[in-house]
Every structure is written in C-alpha cells, then in structure tokens.
Amino acid sequence: FVDGEKFPSTFGTGSEDYFGYAWCDPNLFQNAYHNQTRNDNTNNTDHISVNRWQIAENIPFQKSFDGYIEKYFPNSRPTHYASTVYWYLAPGGVDPYTPVSLKERLNWYLRPIVKKKPGIWEGEDLKIISKSAGTAEPQMLGERFSEESHLWWIGARPGDTLTLALDVPKSGKYTLLLGLTKAIDYGIVQWSIDGKEIGEPMDLYNDGVIPFGPVELGVVDLKKGERKLTAAIIGANEKAIKQYMVGLDYVNLKAAE
Structure with missing residues (x-):
C-alpha cells in the first residue's frame, strides 16, 4: 500500500514467488537480486533466511509504504517470522534511529532439545x-x-x-x-x-x-x-x-x- 492507497498497486501470489523460488525449495541459491542463504533442513523448518533486493522494480513512495508478506501457517500455529528492511539516506540526511541496546535485542528461537528414547x-x-x-x-x-x-x-x-x-x-x-x-x-x-x-x-x-x-x-x-x-x-x-x-x-x- 503506497502513500495510504486503499487497494495495493503492487501484489503477488505469496512469499515463495516473491523470493524467486517455488514450493518452498530447501536448496540454497544465490542470484543478483534474490537469494536463499540459509535453510536448516530439507523440511523447511528451523531457521530459514531469504532476501530480495527491490532494485529493478523499485516502488517509489512519498509518505508511506505498507507491505505484507504471506506466511505459510495460520495464526493458530505459532511461527516466528521477522523481516529486515534496509533504508538508505540521501546525501546530507540524518538517521533518526539510534542503535538498539543489547538488553533490548532478541535472540532467535532455539528448538528445544528432544531426548530420543534408546533404540x-x-x-x-x-x-x-x-x-x-x-x-x-x-x-x-x-x-x-x-x-x-x-x-x-x-x-x-x-x-x-x-x-x-x-x-x-x-x-x-x-x-x-x-x-x-x-x-x-x-x-x-x-x-x-x-x-x-x-x-x-x-x-x-x-x-x-x-x-x-x-x-x-x-x-x-x-x-x-x-x-x-x-x-x-x-x-x-x-x-x-x-x-x-x-x-x-x-x-x-x-x-x-
């Protein structure tokens, strides 16, 4: 949603298409503008890192940019989901955000160790x-x-x-x-x-x-x-x-x- 528009002027079919892969492919890949740099196992569970650089199809805005990316599971099933956006200052600009203090930072989720039964x-x-x-x-x-x-x-x-x-x-x-x-x-x-x-x-x-x-x-x-x-x-x-x-x-x- 650009600059408060009621209907999105840019939309797609889901996260896997946005990041340039299909059906949650667990294989790592590196391309010019989209990458999968981490996938902990072939089941697409644990930690996964994908990125896309919005360069060739940048979306200009003047006041606001509100974007959503689909996650696979419904809200009834907990999914730890986080995104990072990179902003670039124009020459002479001032960054209004200060570094986050260590005590305010969150670590990533660690899967509990399951003790398997012998045999x-x-x-x-x-x-x-x-x-x-x-x-x-x-x-x-x-x-x-x-x-x-x-x-x-x-x-x-x-x-x-x-x-x-x-x-x-x-x-x-x-x-x-x-x-x-x-x-x-x-x-x-x-x-x-x-x-x-x-x-x-x-x-x-x-x-x-x-x-x-x-x-x-x-x-x-x-x-x-x-x-x-x-x-x-x-x-x-x-x-x-x-x-x-x-x-x-x-x-x-x-x-x-």
Missing part, C-alpha cells in the same frame, strides 16, 4: 544404503507422526527395494517394531533384516493419510554394528491408487527377554 530411529534420519528406483526423502506430516515427519519413498514399482542402515549398539536379540504410514496410494511391503524376511507383507492402503503402528515384526538376533533393513514392494491393495508409495515413520529395537 528408536526416525525413518527420515536413517542412512540410505541403496534403492533400486525412485526417491526417498523426508516429508512433513504433522503432529500425529513422530518428529512430525517420515521417510517418503516414491517413484518405485513392485520388485523395487529400499535398504536402510540400522546402527545396532550391541549384539543380542531384539523385538523389531516399525511406525509406518498408510494412505490411498501406498503399496504392500515385505520387510527384511540382513536379507532375511521378517513378519508378513504389510498392506499400507488406507483411504486417507494416517500413522500406522507400532507394528511388531518379530524377534531378530542382531550383531553389533550396521545392519540392513530392507523394504521390498510386492504389490498394492486392489482399492489403492497404484503409486506403490512407502512411508517409514520410525524404527524401534527393544531388547527381547
């Missing part, structure tokens, strides 16, 4: 050893899921496999439990540890996205070190949209009695 691995944090097709990456799913995210494997077909690393702390017998995701376009999966099938095939179909688990697969005898957890797509429910997706929320190894 639990977040699916999105597991190292990917191999995959025969598709992509596997974190996807935010909200508070119903552990750490609000899961490992999302897409673009694969029946016969494809995804192998993940489990760092077993010590040799012994463990009960293997999985937290999974069900949805309308998910497949049927057979799990295995170090090449040995464990449990029955799991049908991950549901008419809507829901967390599924913990599901107990059985007791496994594991040696200390890196073990291989493999998901093999073997089909899909007849009601499912045949995209054969797989979502792994978490893995839990509990010492077996």
Whole structure:
C-alpha cells in the first residue's frame, strides 16, 4: 500500500514467488537480486533466511509504504517470522534511529532439545544404503507422526527395494517394531533384516493419510554394528491408487527377554 492507497498497486501470489523460488525449495541459491542463504533442513523448518533486493522494480513512495508478506501457517500455529528492511539516506540526511541496546535485542528461537528414547530411529534420519528406483526423502506430516515427519519413498514399482542402515549398539536379540504410514496410494511391503524376511507383507492402503503402528515384526538376533533393513514392494491393495508409495515413520529395537 503506497502513500495510504486503499487497494495495493503492487501484489503477488505469496512469499515463495516473491523470493524467486517455488514450493518452498530447501536448496540454497544465490542470484543478483534474490537469494536463499540459509535453510536448516530439507523440511523447511528451523531457521530459514531469504532476501530480495527491490532494485529493478523499485516502488517509489512519498509518505508511506505498507507491505505484507504471506506466511505459510495460520495464526493458530505459532511461527516466528521477522523481516529486515534496509533504508538508505540521501546525501546530507540524518538517521533518526539510534542503535538498539543489547538488553533490548532478541535472540532467535532455539528448538528445544528432544531426548530420543534408546533404540528408536526416525525413518527420515536413517542412512540410505541403496534403492533400486525412485526417491526417498523426508516429508512433513504433522503432529500425529513422530518428529512430525517420515521417510517418503516414491517413484518405485513392485520388485523395487529400499535398504536402510540400522546402527545396532550391541549384539543380542531384539523385538523389531516399525511406525509406518498408510494412505490411498501406498503399496504392500515385505520387510527384511540382513536379507532375511521378517513378519508378513504389510498392506499400507488406507483411504486417507494416517500413522500406522507400532507394528511388531518379530524377534531378530542382531550383531553389533550396521545392519540392513530392507523394504521390498510386492504389490498394492486392489482399492489403492497404484503409486506403490512407502512411508517409514520410525524404527524401534527393544531388547527381547
């Protein structure tokens, strides 16, 4: 809103277009007039820094300039959002603002440290050893899921496999439990540890996205070190949209009695 105008003479479609990227791309980029210099992880959470220099399309004003940038979440969900505007004095001008004292300055928000339970691995944090097709990456799913995210494997077909690393702390017998995701376009999966099938095939179909688990697969005898957890797509429910997706929320190894 320039100089008190009732309807904005300049407007766009949202913050991601204004800063020159689409669909909240987490990748860093540097260009002449727009940049993303910080993005703490692939989920677009924690601290993100984007900027745009309003040079090529400057907006002149005489009395006032009132600008708004859309934030993704509604006000019912807290989002720490701050912006910085740079002003430039004409020759001979006087800066009316004095430096802010240290006690009046605010630090940025620090995410609370979450103490993870022993034997639990977040699916999105597991190292990917191999995959025969598709992509596997974190996807935010909200508070119903552990750490609000899961490992999302897409673009694969029946016969494809995804192998993940489990760092077993010590040799012994463990009960293997999985937290999974069900949805309308998910497949049927057979799990295995170090090449040995464990449990029955799991049908991950549901008419809507829901967390599924913990599901107990059985007791496994594991040696200390890196073990291989493999998901093999073997089909899909007849009601499912045949995209054969797989979502792994978490893995839990509990010492077996």
